[in-house]
Amino acid sequence: MPAPKPKASRVLLATSAALMSLSLAGPAALAAPTPSATPSATPPADMSTVGGTRLGQPGTQVNLAAGVPVLPKDITGRSWIVSDAESGEVLAAHNAHWRLPPASTLKMLFADTVLPRFPKSTPHKVVPADLAGIGAGSSMVGIKEGQTYTVHDLWLGVFLRSGNDAVHVLSAMNGGVEQTVRDMQDHADELQALDTHVVTPDGYDQPGQVSSAYDLSLFARSGLQKKDFREYCSTVRAGFPGDTTKNAKGKSVRGTFEIQNTNRLLSGDTDVPVYQGIAGVKNGNTTNAGATFTGVAERDGRVLLVTVMNPEKKEHNEVYKETAKLFDWGFQAAGKVTPVGELVPPKGAVGSSAEPQASAVGKDAEASSKPVAAASAEGSGGIGVALAIAGGALVLLLGAAFLVNRRWPLPDLVRRRTRP
Numbered sequence: 001m002p003a004p005k006p007k008a009s010r011v012l013l014a015t016s017a018a019l020m021s022l023s024l025a026g027p028a029a030l031a032a033p034t035p036s037a038t039p040s041a042t043p044p045a046d047m048s049t050v051g052g053t054r055l056g057q058p059g060t061q062v063n064l065a066a067g068v069p070v071l072p073k074d075i076t077g078r079s080w081i082v083s084d085a086e087s088g089e090v091l092a093a094h095n096a097h098w099r100l101p102p103a104s105t106l107k108m109l110f111a112d113t114v115l116p117r118f119p120k121s122t123p124h125k126v127v128p129a130d131l132a133g134i135g136a137g138s139s140m141v142g143i144k145e146g147q148t149y150t151v152h153d154l155w156l157g158v159f160l161r162s163g164n165d166a167v168h169v170l171s172a173m174n175g176g177v178e179q180t181v182r183d184m185q186d187h188a189d190e191l192q193a194l195d196t197h198v199v200t201p202d203g204y205d206q207p208g209q210v211s212s213a214y215d216l217s218l219f220a221r222s223g224l225q226k227k228d229f230r231e232y233c234s235t236v237r238a239g240f241p242g243d244t245t246k247n248a249k250g251k252s253v254r255g256t257f258e259i260q261n262t263n264r265l266l267s268g269d270t271d272v273p274v275y276q277g278i279a280g281v282k283n284g285n286t287t288n289a290g291a292t293f294t295g296v297a298e299r300d301g302r303v304l305l306v307t308v309m310n311p312e313k314k315e316h317n318e319v320y321k322e323t324a325k326l327f328d329w330g331f332q333a334a335g336k337v338t339p340v341g342e343l344v345p346p347k348g349a350v351g352s353s354a355e356p357q358a359s360a361v362g363k364d365a366e367a368s369s370k371p372v373a374a375a376s377a378e379g380s381g382g383i384g385v386a387l388a389i390a391g392g393a394l395v396l397l398l399g400a401a402f403l404v405n406r407r408w409p410l411p412d413l414v415r416r417r418t419r420p
Contacts, residue, residue, distance in 0.1 A: 043079070047097035050192055051214060052341025055096045062092035063338040072325040076312040078290075079213040080322070082330040085221055085296055085303040089339035091330055093213070096341070099195045100309050102211035103284025104139065104162045105292045106203035108219040109196070109211075111158060113187040114174050115228055120152035130172040131165055135204040138164035141240060141259060153241055159232040160261045162284065167202040177201060192344045193218045205288040213307040214343075220281045220294045220305055221343055233280030233296075236261050264320045265295055272317045275324050281305075283319070291319035297327050304330045305343075 042058075049056035062071060071092060079095040090096070125148045134140075141156075141163030143149065149169070157166030171180040180201045188196040195212035203209070223229040242255035261267045263283050265275040277297035284292040290310035297304055306326045311318045 043095040043098040047095075047099075048195055048212075048214075050097070050194055051090060051344050055090065055093055055214060055341040058095055058098075060092070060094045061096070061340040063340060065338070068337045069329060069332045071329055072322075074313075075308075075322050075325065077213075077308040077310060077319070077322055078312065079307075079309040080326060081213040081217055081305075081307050082326050083217055083221075083305045083343050084334065084339075085224065085305045088221070088343040088345070090341040090343065091304075091333055091337050091339060092326075093340060096214040097195055097212050098309075099197075099210040099212055100292075101205060101209060101286065101289035102196075102203055102216060102309075103205075103286040103289035103292045104203040105216050105219075105282050105284040105294055105307075106196075106198070106200075106209070106211060107158055107162065107167065107284070108216065108223050108282045108294065109184050109188060109193075109198070110167060110170075110180070110201045110203075111155070111229055111232075112219055112223040112226070113184045114170055114180065115155065115223075115226060118151045118170075118173060120150065120155070120228065122151045123148050124151070124154070124169065124173055126169055130169045132168075133177060134164050134168055135200075135202075138202070138204060139262075140165045142242075142257075143169060144243065147241065147244065149241055155228070155232050156235065156238050156240060156259065159282070160235060160238060160259045162262055162282075164202040164204060171201050188215065188219075190348065191215075191218045191222055191346050203284055203286070203289075205286045213309050216292070216294045216307045216309075217305050217343055220296060220307075222346065224281070224296060230280065233263075233282065234266070236267050263293075263295070264317055265293075265297075265324060269317055269320075272320045272324075275327065277327075293319045293323055295323050295327070297331075299331050302331060302334050304334065306330065 045058060047056040047058070054061045060071065064070065075094070077094065079098040079100060081093040081096045082091045083089060084091065126143055126145050128145050131143065131145065139162045141158075141161040143154075143157065143163070143165040151170070151173075154166045154170050157163035158170070168177065171177045174180045174183065177200070181198050184198045184201060185196075188194075188198065193211070193215035195210065196215045197208055197210050199206040199209035223233070237258055237260045239256040240259045242257050244252050244254050247253045263278075263280070264272045265278045266280065268274040275295070275297060277299045278295060279298065280296050281294045292307075292309045294305065294307040297306075304327060306323050308319050308323050308326065311322055313322075315321070
């Protein structure tokens, strides 16, 4: 049966505006001990308790009771979490704070940090230094030296193709890779994502680079409050600038080629159908991290986040299959199951303290719920993907504190279209 709609008074506490004014120095954020390059095969006995003491305990945490559906039995992710994106309630979790390599899901933090800093129409001509230091075997969108791209083009490359080349170009625009890493670490600290240690902006395997299912959910939740972030992460396919050539009349013409989102719950695959209600967010896969994924989906007014890290079962698209099963459970259990913790708000948000939070925060503050924007993108073959993304307007409240609109209307046609 459909999960009951959340109360109108429930709000998502966050502040994308406050997050734009990050400190660029940030040495304190990097002062934590460097984690081991190779995580152990079992979770540590004591993990962070940010969001609730049960989230720091190893193993599966869920409050099963009469009327609550049982969890799927074939979930093999080393770490996973199911949460309500709006209220922040954690419905169930498994080793939520286990610090593991994040792969390209770390690009959610990169985007949430850097995306607000450059207008999407800003052009940038790529120079050789922009593409220096990209790891061998990295996923690439196909950026060429000497060609000019807009910031909009580069973000499409980041979100759809997980292009490390696009990440490095944007990092160069942001003052370089080292500066961007510092900015990301500062931003993670502001979000209370204390399991995360950033070494590269693109998530490429490096010793000591770790995050957690809990932190990745924080990054997604913060990013989804930005209209452009929602647009990019829910775009199925788009045209990307190619080479510049001469036509028959000797005129320079810029070609384009199509790129498709590698999020298989959004774009579909032979063994994975498009998930009903899916609207992003980000996938990743590296040697050390295995497959990682954070997704957001909406049904019947309920918006859920699911993060799965490194399934032990290595079947094709396994991370998406396990995510879909956890989404199914979450939509059935929402409104019935007692939460085991919460996704904490950023330090600067209403109701948060300067210290990491391990207890529930109030969720009954009032906020308006008016859609404020919409966007659309055309897919190949004439298939329109109506993003219809609205909401996210910031409401100034109590001086410098902000609340974000509760409602995120997510893409109707994305959740109704048939598998490609």
